[in-house]
Amino acid sequence: MTTTRFLFYLLCVACSICSWNICSAQTTNIKNNTQQKTVAFGNDKIRIILDYNKKANISSLHINGQQVIQSDAGVYSKIRTKETSYSTLHLSSDPTVKVSNNIISVAGIHYGDHALSIDETWTFTINNSDIKFDIDRTLSKAIVAEQVGFPVFMFKSMDVWEGAYPDYGGLAWFYLFNKKLDTYGVHSSTSDFWNSKTGNGLTVAVTAPGKQIAMDYSRTADDRLAYTLAISPSEMQPRFDAGTNRRRYVRDTTDVWAPFQISAGKSNQRITLSYFDFEAKFGRGNLVGINGEQVSAVLNTIARIGVIDKEHFGGNSWHTPYGPICLHEQYIAQLGLAINDNNYLKGYQQCLDFYRDNAIKPDGRVWPRWAYSNEDAMPQGFTDKGFYEAQWGYLLDSNPDFVTNVAELYNQTGDLPWVKTHQASCEKALDWIINRDTNDNGLVEMMTDSHKQKRGSDWIDIIWAAHENAFVNAKLYYALVLWADIEKQLGNTTKEKYYTAFAGKLKDNFNKPVSAGGFWDADKKCYIHWRDKDGSVHGNNMVTPVNFMAIAYGICDDDNRTKTILDDIELQMQKESLFFWPICLYSYAPGEGNDWQFPFPNYENGDLFLSWGAVAVRAYASYKPELALKYVKNVLAQYAKDGLAFQRYGRAKQDGLGDDILSGNSLSAVGLYQAIYGINPLYNRFYLDPHITEALAGTQVKYNYRHQRLTIDLAMGRYAVSNGRFKITAKTNFGFFSDDKDLFYFHGGVSSASLKVSTTPKGALALDVKKWGRDEIAFAQSSADVVSNKLMYKVNDLRADHYYSVLINGKLLKRIKSDGEGGLVFEYKSGKGVDEIVVLKE
Template identity: 40%
Template sequence: MKREYSIRNKINPNGYYLLMLLLIFIYPSILNAYNDSLKGGTRHADAEIKKHIYHNAASKTVRITDSADNLGILIDYSKGCKITGLNVKGKNTLSSSGVYTCFSTRGGKFSSCNSTSGIEVKKTDGGITMSNIVYGDNSINVNESWDFKLVDDKIFWKIDRRYSNLAKLEETAFPQWSFASLSVWKGGILDNGGMVWCKYLATVNDTYGVHTGGVTFWNPDSGDALRIAAKSDEKKYIAAKYSQSEKNEFTFTQSVTDVELEPRYNLNRFVEKKADVFSAFDVQKGNTSINLEIQYIDYEKEYSRGKLPAIDAEAVRELLNTTGRYGVVDNNIVGANGWTTNWKCLHEPFFAQIGMALNDENYTRNLSSTLDQERNYAITADGRVLSRWHNADDDQMPGTFNYKTGYYEARWGYTVDSQTGYIINTAEQFDLCGDIDWLRSHKESCEKALGWLIKRDSNNNGIFEMVNSSIAEQKASDWLDIVWASFENGFVNAQMYEALRLWANCELILGDKEKSDYYFSVASRLKENFNKPVDNGGFWSPQKKQYVYWRDKDGTVHGDNLVTPVNFAVIAFGLCDDKERIAVILNEIEKRTVAEKLFHWPLCFDSYKREEVHLNNWPFPKYENGDIFPTWGYLGIRAYVGYNKETALKYIRNILEQYNKDGLSSQRYSRDTQLGQGSDILAGICTSITALYRDIYGIRPKWNRMGVEPNMLKTLNGTEFSYKLRGTDYHLALSVDDYTISTSEFTLRSKSKLGVNKSGTILTYYPDNKEEMTLAIDSKSEHPIYIDVISWKTGTYSWKINSKDDYGFSLTGLIPEAVYKLLINGRAETVKADKGGRILREHHNDGKTATFILKKM
């Protein structure tokens, strides 16, 4: 009989059964692993997703954590559906209310926490879905599905809602996030460039509503932040509100509607002790949805200000992220007075400068649309720029308030610096956004605004006049709105000089040289007449060694009490370039500031006369008659930086020290006590720090390049930070006479001011950050370009290339048809500029340093 060959004959029976069991359980795993290897590891990815998405059917919960375990959510669907846990670095940030959806009608409030049907849970590719979440009443109900997906460090949450009927809703939550208390986060950075500051939701139901839904909440003590981005169908509108609930929770409520929500109380974005900041709205039968991206953010890394020797970088970061952003009231309303008082003054010229320092593309985008809004609704047919936006008419000059748009003239008088504020902000905003079509859309309105003021020169002396003629009218004409400055106002005219020059440059870029020349000539005449002694019709007081504030129509001179914003503006804007005058003014201001031990400059050092100011300014020092308003700090920094950089730096540090004491949450500071005063917080208080970036670090973006024009001190040597401009990340390294700008595509080092732009294979260097000359370097490959500019003086230009490649060099701005000597590594040749003043040269660099020197022969 033939014997069968069997594995059973090789091992004992017990071993045989054990082997069978191992094959049954292990072989499929081995096969799956093999299949995974063939499919690129997809099953491994599925395993990772399962590891971070855990469904417990018994307890009816779902837990989702990001790939790094920095962020986790716990969803409970036992009765309805809500997120009961939102863990940030292992700590639950939510109250017992959690995160849920809801809506309310006059018939009541209904939420996802109590579903009238059984919730269905289904695992999906890379996520999990909860559907059939039903709530409401007989008049209207909704059916929702919540779809969660995990992609690396982000949790994606899509909420689909179907309304059963047409209805009017009082409110909706899509969803509402309830954090344990107002102390969980310091605030939230909004995706329109603004911020919500939790401490200003001071009482129950204090509520701030905005027409945007994305936010990054942060806690500077822990360094943790939570980003919630929101998107919906482009035909829908997203809004959000932030409030302190009756349970003392910090709530964040998002909404999606068919029409933009209207404020319920006048034009208020912020209301006290009322949670219903938005008006009721209609919903249609059918579907709507929202897509949320939830992500843990390393706050210190994401919002790092870099390495700032001798500067409190943390205070810089917090000051800009709070006070600096606070002036954003809503979409299309970027200002400085802020959202708690629902105010914006158009007669402030520093909004674009704040955007430059914030370096937030959301703020920049919002400011562009704000200026568009003002162009469309705040400029009259004859070119007058209305001075303010407010939520109600209590501040209006009778009959001027527009109840739909909120723009009006202030009751204190025609504040004519709204003309110059609009121009300055538009010109500087163009340097940030770089959108020439956007600038062109403001050409007519800017020309009208300038023209309105240019026409106000009845005596034809080149100095522009206010609407009020004398102090007897008791009306204001500029930002200091309860000081009766009139007729020929030095402060407004100094700003007019800056506005004229900035806009003249814009006209040149737009190709209108005739208009450009005209505005430059108007500015030149203003400068000439402004600087004359007061007895000859100018503003210079030889007796007081200062510029006076204003002159009434009858020739009476007022404001020789050393008004700081006036004298600072004259120097900062270049209206005064007399070194002796500059020294006298700035030395006197510093002497008196030090003598009083003030941390910042007051609005004036001596008192106005009683008849020159409103009663609220009396007795001196009080309010605009002698108190400290840091809002105009940037003018002081800019004035001092060209005379004494150490003094400029001192007051920058002083502002940072003050922020660490009180958060700069004031309108002004008492001259006597140096304690904060006033409920109308001013974002402009941050301008001394915007000047740190503009006038010390020298951040000067231009519409077609990144530029730096530093005024560095040795104590600041080694400063390094990143700056993002129009989608490009630049790394800056700054020391005295040593400036480097680099990206992944190039490194350019210079001893003097510079501008630089990389487009395709061409790197363009702008000496002194101007366009009169350029050096364009065209590389034949995509390798990074390394260039050192050795010297760039008239007639002699020298640079080094430290990277291997074939290059084409193009120099423009040379003398047309002039002959130059070109030395490359000491080897000389003669080259001639063409009729356009350009020289072209190609060079192969073998990887060693190549030195170029071009000299006029």
């Protein structure tokens, strides 16, 4: 035997032994007790006991050593018709179990009666990372099912898991299941069950070719958690309410879904069970100077509860009695920035597609709300899909808010083909409201001329804002600025210029004093809420959302005005010792709102609505970040007391009021991420613009951006972003982006790359930017790419047609003349250690 053949023989033997050991390990991991008729099996993270003693069910399930199912029921199949119920818990004979390597087959699962026969075969495939559970099912005849469990998971208690994330990024939060038989149904093919205290997570992923998948979560009569899967030929429909059939959350029953027909014959499905570490998957890093557990808890729960179901994203919880979604909320995409889950972003894309196709009238008017029922709608002012005009008035901020949400979601995903599918609808929505500027002053007008008509026109819906409304116009300005930039990217410079020009006119007139037709009240030192058609001024009682938006959205660029507004608000906050900003500091005048809101403070006339936390934090962050941080901490402290499970807080007692729970209660934490940590994912870069305090120095945030896991380090005057291969450190705000071999640095807030460095596909590079100007740039670099190709540098932002010297560690590399756009290119093979690179104008 030659040496080569002998080595090949040894390799084959080794492979055979290795293969046998793997299969042997998997086989010995399966214990079939034929006397007790149980099979124990699993992998390192998931352990299962299957019971086949005249039944077929999983009676025990351990996840990472924690028992989450321990029951005679456990995991099993069931079908309920009007006449009777059938399940795999009651079989006339024992199933047959076969074990082959890592596969367990359970055949002969027969249940039913003379009227209906159901046959199932269960197959379990044990892998190192998951366990696949296949069910092949045959029905003897077609039936109408009242309820199915394909299968049911009966977890041992309600507190085994804190919640479950469906595949579109929402949340079944079991904290809200406060009554027995509470049930919540969703259209999803996946549930990520999690518990932040144990750190354990279980993903249940379902596939069923040619079928639709729904699931529901129930608190049982004996306080266990029932998780039920439904596989159906068409999308499952909610059972309630009569005439609408849109309700996803029901009380006192587990029948959330309407009856549906199942055909006779065969079907199959696969359930994949896999473990995840909660901290590894959803951890947020080391948040110094603030309670990171509370930040994480608020963003993992409160921020998501406005997602009612696939295609139904809003701010009001699915737990709310009539389940409204307000399309006139501009921060639903913004929530995704801090939720930081790609499933939420993908889910909201699908939702906005649904809104585009169903919530915009032919003339461009955006329906402002959706709900389980029609009780909040104007008479005949609703659609069969559930969208409607609210009984309180025509809430016109839905038009700009739809556009803002599309634009901000696009910035987070960078999905240009997707946003192009929204170009026509966003233009239609903007043009509809722009055309309401009948006097050509850049300020659009509401559907009412006077507060005496007693109709709302914005989010503060029972304050009778009329005619020219600063609240709506501020939102419109923000939408126009965002969308004009997208029109530019889409190549429509005509629309870009049109929207930019209108935004400019709006801003100019918004800032004019009330005596000149604007919104600035110099006597009251604030922007007013609205002016009636007769010129009378209303809402000069420091309406905080109006004034915060004016500052945060860049309408107010007068530093003295900004200082005056923010200082006056803080002075009143200290006088009253309020933990959060009220919706207005002082009372609206009699007649300016619904009568029951008087005397002040009451509801929208003075109470504390946490939904305006992000815009408030943003307004304060660049002025006095310590104040922005103070109120973020206050909200977190309130979360520790009561879970923020309220609509609002009363002004007098600062107590939680209202069962209309709002996901907007999380927006102060969103503001922490966006305005204080400065995390702003944009369509072509990750933009970092921090406004931290000394107390936060040393914070390290873990952040998901375009399928990369970024590490963001924040120190005073020194910030860094890294993805493991590439890292940029700078003293000021900057943008970061990388692909397979290129690293891009964006200086400050510029939208095009200031520096591009090309490496090899597996090269690594760290840049420390010291100085960046048109006449001189300086940065230090360290590279792991020291034995491969040269690094290629493309420098921009320089003076056009000028000579520059490129110096490496103080020595001249070469002289280069910049091109007509101020760019130049050079190569350099980096050595070991740190290189100091300077590009200096001669």
